Amino acid sequence: MLMYIKNPLNFVEWNIKSFLLVLFSIHIAMLGVIGLDVINFEIPIIRQVIGFIYLTFVPGVLFLRLLRLKQISFLEKSMFTVALSLITLMLSGFFLNELGAVFIKRPISTIPLFCMIFLIVSILFIVCYIREKNDVHNPSFVTFNYSMLPSIIYLVIVLFSVIFGTYLVNYYHSNILLLFAILLIDSIIFLIFFEKLIPELMYPMIIFVLSISLLYHNSLISSTLYGFDIHQEYYASNLVMMSGVWDHDIPRNINAMLSIVVLAPIYSNICDLSLTYVFKIVYPFLFSFTPLGIYLIYKKQINNSKVAFFSVFYFMSVYPYYTEMLALARQEIAEIFLVLIVLVMISNYEAPKKKLLYTIFSVGLVISHYGLSYLFIFLSLIGYIFLVYSNKKSEIFNPRTIFLFIICAIGWHIYISSGSIFDTVLNLLENVYHSIAYEIFQTSTVSLATKSTPSLCGKLLRMVYFSSQFFILVGFVHSMFVYKNSKTKSGVKFSKEYMALSLACACSLIVFLVTSSTGMNIYRFFHISTIFLSLFCILGGLVVFKFADRAMQHIVPDSHNIIGLKFLSVFLALFLLLNIGFVQEITKDNPTSVSLSLDSMKEGGVNSSMLLYRYYIPIQDVHGSVWLSQNRNNTMNIYADETAVTFVLAGYGMMPDQKCLYDERNRCVNSYIYFRYPNIIYGVLSKRDSDMYGHENISELLPIINQKHIIYSNGYNAIYT
Known part of the structure; x- marks a missing residue:
């Protein structure tokens, strides 16, 4: 049974009056809840919910409407909406701080921030209406198939189990429901084969729910911040909250990142939410859009939804995704822009709009994270050399755009440093080294795979990591062969930009793995590399399975890779359970998951307890x-x-x-x-x-x-x- 409903995010196709009516309702509701709070008539939760929706979606969707991007998917529109909203908030807060400080004592406070954002949104309303008041838009509808209802209910149960499971851990010291939630998450990799139960249309929603569930299962443990760098980020954000002004002369890398010193205070002030919960709830929610962007990138390479889904599942299963990233709020935001830069590179948008989006997202990356910006420059230079060597040309991945990105990064550093040219050059070189060496290749925590461990689960975890890395190697070599010979098989057609960046990433990862004395302790770079390389893990696994199948004289015919994917589903299920600490907690074999093994780690001796209290x-x-x-x-x-x-x-x-x-x-x-x-x-x-x-x-x-x-x-x- 089908039901047609108006697509809530397909704004380009909506009639301008209907479009503005929905957004204007949110606009006025935001004004109303702020006004009620001013007169001390607070309604619990309402301001937080409306404020989050207003900040995260309204500015971005108005800009998206003005861009008039045609023939892009619902998923691309939602990704662009969030990213455009984030950069609007960061830049509006930045200009308010720099220009408004002359007239306003505390520009980064609730009333000035709300007035600034309200004014920007109002102007966008007017421009949209004037520009399109005479345009005719055919209504856009999305099909709701009632057969999807069981899978939607399943996802709701997963998310509820995670949220309520963390509550039970925090207040009743019971991890039963959280362990059950992890099993529900893990079982989705098997349920994906039942197409009537989980149609392809549901894959993006599943990815988003899995992502936010994995992140929340750790971030919602305790009422305090989780992890390492997040405390330094909290300090920089809270300094702005306390003074009402961002002082960019404070000599700290984190203090130069608008994703921390502007974006977090905006969400905290407008939503009336403590900074702790901005970092524990809002930032993981925003970061959950990153796997959706990766899914889009992979689908454009292979046109196979199941392989793309499996690849993203691998990306989300790698340990740093739901542990270290929760302690790196600035990188959570920066990776959204990084993924969208790659998505824009490989997509066939209109040339002027494509360049505009590339520029906007590049600025977003630069002002969000120093280390990731410099790493992207490094990868871009290596990738461009590959394009030159292979006689390939790219519309957007060329010396001009790379130079533009470098100028943007250097210009931001010069503005923030406000020093002499000589001092600025020295500081820039030191900053590049520090950002890459200590923010991307830091080795201060437990290794992912190669750390020697006496536990059985630890040895098994090493085996599955080495297996996944072997799959990546096989998949990458095979894909390079396909790319070099310009072959298209089963919808596989790799873009030159994606292959160039993947090659740069793979080469860098191999060099650092071989030369690093701590091996896989370069966990942050491994996480970043999986943005590009996770696809090759699944493709490599399928190649290995096909080779084994031929060696066994085709005992199990697998013309459509279904058997191969089922084999990989078992591998990925085990991979997640070992990474997340489920197996270790059940077997009590050196449990290290803060969320699943909180009590076990407290009672596991001094070493286990001290490891716990570095996160908790x-x-x-x-x-x-x-x-x-x-x-x-x-x-x-x-x-x-x-x-x-x-x-x-x-x-x-x-x-x-x-x-x-x-x-x-x-x-x-x-x-x-x-x-x-x-x-x-x-x-x-x-x-x-x-x-x-x-x-x-x-x-x-x-x-x-x-x-x-x-x-x-x-x-x-x-x-x-």
Whole structure:
């Protein structure tokens, strides 16, 4: 049974009056909830929901309407809508800060920000109406097939199980529902073969729900921030929130990223949402659009929805996607723009609009993440050399656009640094090195695959990682052969831009894997490389299966790759369960998942507990650090363990650059000593030697502690002076 409903995001096809009526309703609703809050008549949740919809979709869809992009898919429109909204918010906040600071004391605060965004949206309304008031648009409808209802209900159950499962972990110490949710997620890779149950039309929705479920299953654990760099990002954002002004002269890379110092305060102010929940809820939601863009890229290469879906499933299953990325808010935003840059490159849009979109998304990438911008320049240069060598020409992937991107990145750095030309050049070179070496190839956490581990699950995880890398190698070599010979098989026709960037990425990954003493510890680059290389994992797996099938004299005929994909579905299911920590938790074999194994890690000994508390910040640590921030003598240093100095004191305490106890224990005179939750409960301090984390016994500090007086304790934190 079919039902035709008006397509809610196919705005290019809507009549202008219907189009503006829907958006104007959201526009006025946003004005209304802000007005009600001003007179202290707050309605719970309404402002957060309307504010999020307003900021995330309204500016972008108006710009998309003005661009008049024709013959693009619903998925492309939704991706462009979100990206155009994000860059509109970042640039409007930037100009308000730079120009409005002359007239407004606190430009980055609720009323100035809302007035600025409201004005921009109102102008876009007027321009859209004037431009199209006499145009005639045929109504666009989307088909709703009631046979899709079971799969929609299934996805709702998955998302509900994840959200409510994290609630049970947080408040009742039960992981049963969350484990069940992971099984539901994993089973989708098998259900995808039942086309009547899950039609191809549902694949994008499935990808989005799987993505947000995987991200939320970690980010919603505890009411505090999750991970590493996120605390430095919180500090930079909160500094803007507290002062109402962004000071770009503060010499920190993170402070130069509008994705942190402008975008996060905008969402926090307009939605009346704490920065913690902006990073825990809003940013993962936005990041969930990235796999959709990757799915589009892959479909344009092979025109096979199942292979594209499997490839994206592999991308989302790799460990950093739902762990490290949650602690890298700026990279969550930057990857949206990176994926759209590649999508624009390989798509057949009208030339002027294609160049405009490339420029817009390039600016978005530059102002969102230094390291990823410089890495893209590096990959582009290598990719262009490949195009020249293979006598291929690209409309948009050429020296002019690469030079434009480089100028954009350098220009942004020069503006932010505001220094002399010589100092700027030196700072730029140092910044490029630091951004790539420490933001992209940082090696401070557990390895993905090659780290030696005595556990059975650890060895099995290494095997599946090496297998996937072997599949990538086979798939890439086979695809290069297909590309070089200009063959088109089963709809496979690789674009030159995609192959050039993939080659650059593959070569870089091989070099770093071979030369790095820590092997797969370059986890961030491996995650980035899977944006381009995940497709080759699935294609390589199919090639290996076909070769094995021929070796067995075609025991299992597989002309349409169905058997091969079923074989890969088993592999991917195991790959996800091992990566996410499900198997380790069930077997109690060195469990390391913060969400699935919270209690197991607490009870698993000192090493397991200290690993947990590098990701997981108890609320008592927040209370202790905030108290110290509000009551300390600012002339006195604070000494604490590595994790406290880097994370909770720098983030929630807003006290960066404090001292590590194990480095300067003999200098703790006339200072504070801060002990956090695991220091008190387990009696150990975290420390860092080179790129490895360790710990030492707190008893070694007793002679120093005995000379001081305790001034604060909440039972789990202690502060001495």
